[in-house]
Amino acid sequence: MIQEPLYIIKVGGNIIDNDEKLSSFLIAFAALKGRKILVHGGGKLATKLANDLSVPQQMVDGRRITDGETLNIVTMVYAGLINKQLVARLNALDSKSIGLSGADANLISAHKRNHPTIDFGFVGDVDQVDAGFLLSLIEQGLNVIIAPITQDKNGQLLNTNADTIAQEIAKATAKHTPTILIYSFEKKGVMMDVNDDTTLIPAINAELFEKLKVEKAIFEGMIPKLENALQAVNAGVKKVIIGDATALESLVEGKTGTTIY
């Protein structure tokens, strides 16, 4: 077994939307040594295209209600435009990359979300990740760039949360090889005061997380991310790092960001 870690890196929407930050991120991603998988969402482009096409959008708990037209829009934007632009830019940085959705080679099996009160439409929840196929591509020296579209066993495409996909991939690859999951975005990491970089919390374990949650000492929007992170660690992921998308090397070396272990 190769002991050098595999990095599963989720890049946040605010980075995708900002061409300068995206360039810095892609340079940092290309420069990061080792085996890498990138999971991206769509930033604001899907919402913009929906507006241009007069397809009304409805968000519930930060999730996009996905009717048939919206599914076509997110498939075009995530698996088409953004995925291929990221691949082309990384290739031009000599960081050879292949872009896939969860449907390709049945990489990520999912089912339509069954919620007791809300009809999310064509939204998928992940059942299984084919880690073996992912690792076979990585062993050929490729970065794998993943768009958050999956499919069910009837051939229905499904819009799927990119944070969850990153977590599920990390849990699956962790069974085969040491895996580090990185949630990279526009902030320095998890902070006591979201507007004050000096309040960065360098490391969080389950015990500290419970304490911070009870004390309401962390930004509420960060709680699901941290719960996801702890769940990944419990499932065998070596560590989860949350931090600045343009400083991947420092994140990996523990010089910045928040490490969940």
Place this chain on the structure above:
Amino acid sequence: MIQEPLYIIKVGGNIIDNDEKLSSFLIAFAALKGRKILVHGGGKLATKLANDLSVPQQMVDGRRITDGETLNIVTMVYAGLINKQLVARLNALDSKSIGLSGADANLISAHKRNHPTIDFGFVGDVDQVDAGFLLSLIEQGLNVIIAPITQDKNGQLLNTNADTIAQEIAKATAKHTPTILIYSFEKKGVMMDVNDDTTLIPAINAELFEKLKVEKAIFEGMIPKLENALQAVNAGVKKVIIGDATALESLVEGKTGTTIY
């Protein structure tokens, strides 16, 4: 070397646009035994999306002048929506498929077309195909489904003719393994009279092609396809078959369609 042929199958736009014909084609494709690569274009969907977004479209000699906005549209429609829908439907038919553009893993290198009088915009002409990577995926039991988007070495995505991509892939794989190129569409094959199926020409070689061309005995729109086909045969492709997309097995067995050899 495996002697069972590799099929490179181009499916025409009129099939993509017609859900009933597309279903028949996908069932025939899934049922066809052996190693398979599918190359698709976009049918009328890209033009429809451009109209919905009020992006004017200009065609010259059947080729789409591709400005920046049009490039985004074809990338979304070809590499996103159509590619992933084809993949998901084939997977559901138990014909495990992976969808790629020419940018993925640097599969197809291209350069921006340099035309003496017409500025085609972001239109690519193919330089090279990585047949080794394609064959490595196929050896894993996957069909490869290819959208006609390529990139140049600076990371610029380029809109590229799907017929040409199919031909270039066939020429590249023919150097490694016996390859048969199939142009499948809504007609029975090459016909003397385009409206009369009984005038189907079952086989054409270079000599007959010159004769038919001089006599103006074949439909003019078919001439570039036949020139492409003969060029592929000259470059080592075993044969090229032109015919009905919903009758792949009969085409392969030589029971229908036009064979160029």
